[in-house]
Amino acid sequence: MNKDRISSLEDTIAAISTPLGEGGIGIVRISGKDSIKIVEKIFKGEKPLSQLPSHRVNYGEIVDSNTGEVIDEVLLTIFLGPKSYTSEDLIEISCHGGQLVLTRVLEQALRCGARLAEPGEFTLRAFLNGRIDLSQAEAVAEVIRAKTDLGLKMALRHLKGDLSKKINAYRDKLIDILAKLEVQIDFSEEEVAPPNRDAMIKELESIEKDLDSLLSTYDEGKIIREGLNVVIVGKTNVGKSSLLNALLKEDRAIVTPIPGTTRDVISELANVKGILVRLVDTAGYRMVKDTIELEGLRRTKIEMSQADFLLLVMDTSTEIDEEDLELKRQMPQEKYVIVFNKIDIASPDLIKKNQERLHGAPIVRVSALKGDGLERLKEVIASESSVLDKDRTQGVILSSLRHKDALTRAKKSLSLAKDSLKRGMSPEFVALDVKASLDAIGEVIGKTVTDDILNKIFSEFCIGK
Ligand SMILES: Nc1nc2c(ncn2[C@@H]2O[C@H](COP(=O)(O)OP(=O)(O)OP(=O)(O)O)[C@@H](O)[C@H]2O)c(=O)[nH]1
Numbered sequence: 001m002n003k004d005r006i007s008s009l010e011d012t013i014a015a016i017s018t019p020l021g022e023g024g025i026g027i028v029r030i031s032g033k034d035s036i037k038i039v040e041k042i043f044k045g046e047k048p049l050s051q052l053p054s055h056r057v058n059y060g061e062i063v064d065s066n067t068g069e070v071i072d073e074v075l076l077t078i079f080l081g082p083k084s085y086t087s088e089d090l091i092e093i094s095c096h097g098g099q100l101v102l103t104r105v106l107e108q109a110l111r112c113g114a115r116l117a118e119p120g121e122f123t124l125r126a127f128l129n130g131r132i133d134l135s136q137a138e139a140v141a142e143v144i145r146a147k148t149d150l151g152l153k154m155a156l157r158h159l160k161g162d163l164s165k166k167i168n169a170y171r172d173k174l175i176d177i178l179a180k181l182e183v184q185i186d187f188s189e190e191e192v193a194p195p196n197r198d199a200m201i202k203e204l205e206s207i208e209k210d211l212d213s214l215l216s217t218y219d220e221g222k223i224i225r226e227g228l229n230v231v232i233v234g235k236t237n238v239g240k241s242s243l244l245n246a247l248l249k250e251d252r253a254i255v256t257p258i259p260g261t262t263r264d265v266i267s268e269l270a271n272v273k274g275i276l277v278r279l280v281d282t283a284g285y286r287m288v289k290d291t292i293e294l295e296g297l298r299r300t301k302i303e304m305s306q307a308d309f310l311l312l313v314m315d316t317s318t319e320i321d322e323e324d325l326e327l328k329r330q331m332p333q334e335k336y337v338i339v340f341n342k343i344d345i346a347s348p349d350l351i352k353k354n355q356e357r358l359h360g361a362p363i364v365r366v367s368a369l370k371g372d373g374l375e376r377l378k379e380v381i382a383s384e385s386s387v388l389d390k391d392r393t394q395g396v397i398l399s400s401l402r403h404k405d406a407l408t409r410a411k412k413s414l415s416l417a418k419d420s421l422k423r424g425m426s427p428e429f430v431a432l433d434v435k436a437s438l439d440a441i442g443e444v445i446g447k448t449v450t451d452d453i454l455n456k457i458f459s460e461f462c463i464g465k
């Protein structure tokens with residue numbers, strides 16, 4: 001990562017913004033003060049580039065700046081700053097979507113003075129130029145990575161600035177309090193009336209309460225963004241991997257009739273009735289002597305402890321035994337469902353008998369092989385994420401660990417400030433904590449944030465965004 005990227009707003013940057021590979025069209029993007037000058041050297045259209053209107057699509061050709069050889073027929077759009085993605089002069093060149101064509105157009109831009117953009121640098125510029133704040137910049141990546149409708153909705157709300165609005169409102173309140181404290185610090189008691197400590201405590205308490213309710217949305221946000229962690233466990237050969245495959249509708253995990261096939265943990269993301277689910281297949285549970293399998297078991301236990309929900313698979317075409325029951329005893333209360341698998345080859349009598357042995361535990365009957373009962377199972381899994389109450393998700397949801405950390409620190413400082421006020425400490429003391437809280441809150445939107453953090457955030461973007 002280029003350490004100087006923050007200070008290099010002077011450069012004009014260029015990148016291929018569409019994914020590599022063949023496609024209908026591919027876009028090369030150029031942003032910075034020299035964009036027009038640079039592209040002018042390689043674009044041949046009806047008029048010289050500098051005479052073309054902004055925000056209109058123009059037809060023309062990209063040519064080699066040295067030889068004049070035509071590289072591609074393109075559509076070119078100029079976005080004069082500040083009305084552009086980066087707030088700078090920005091040009092988008094839509095080429096034919098071939099890797100060679102795009103690379104050659106990019107090479108021309110680089111040869112004429114642009115620098116290759118770093119990952120996320122266009123969005124970084126939008127942030128540094130003040131068009132969007134940091135939480136909105138992060139939301140750009142969130143939108144791109146969204147895997148469910150719900151995830152996309154949440155990300156778009158962040159992008160629109162709903163979180164920013166809240167954060168700014170908290171900051172305004174804190175700045176107000178800080179101003180009152182500063183007056184106390186700067187002037188003696190004879191000059192100004194003493195602060196109304198009770199009123200200040202009340203205000204701090206109300207902000208604290210708001211922060212609390214925002215922080216409480218994080219678990220929900222994390223599930224929407226990263227997925228509900230659903231772990232499939234059971235004895236060997238009961239059909240765990242088959243169930244994973246059936247739920248994913250693709251052959252991701254290796255299935256064989258040999259017990260102990262899965263020795264490692266396999267996980268895949270699936271969209272289960274609109275909920276993002278991280279399905280985890282584990283090694284079968286049994287008394288083992290083999291060290292590789294023991295390692296598998298150790299990992300299974302770790303996965304089990306991290307599960308949001310467990311699917312305990314049993315082969316109901318055979319009598320369930322002590323090992324099945326032992327596993328059931330290890331299930332966390334209300335965070336699991338027993339999956340009776342292989343109903344296609346199980347006799348109704350045996351299913352009934354097995355059911356009785358489980359004394360009313362929640363059971364879904366399926367055939368991973370034939371697909372029976374899977375819809376019901378998906379419903380059970382989706383309802384497990386009932387935290388994702390559709391009404392609640394209308395509001396702002398916290399989904400980033402970075403935001404959660406910052407707001408948690410902000411809350412801590414607030415409560416310190418409150419304590420100091422209650423104990424009658426001098427305004428200097430109180431002001432320190434209020435300031436710390438203000439800084440922590442500001443991190444969310446990038447008011448107070450170090451270059452290291454910026455680099456970390458933007459390096460996770462793709463190039464060209
Ligand atoms: N008839 C029938 N066979 C099934 C069903 N599900 C799985 N099987 C078979 O059961 C055997 C074991 O399936 P796997 O999915 O590998 O079982 P597993 O629980 O992952 O096994 P390990 O990884 O060894 O612990 C395979 O031969 C599957 O074809 C089912 O619903 N019906």
Ligand SMILES: [Mg+2]
Binds near residue numbers: 253
């Ligand atoms: Mg398996």
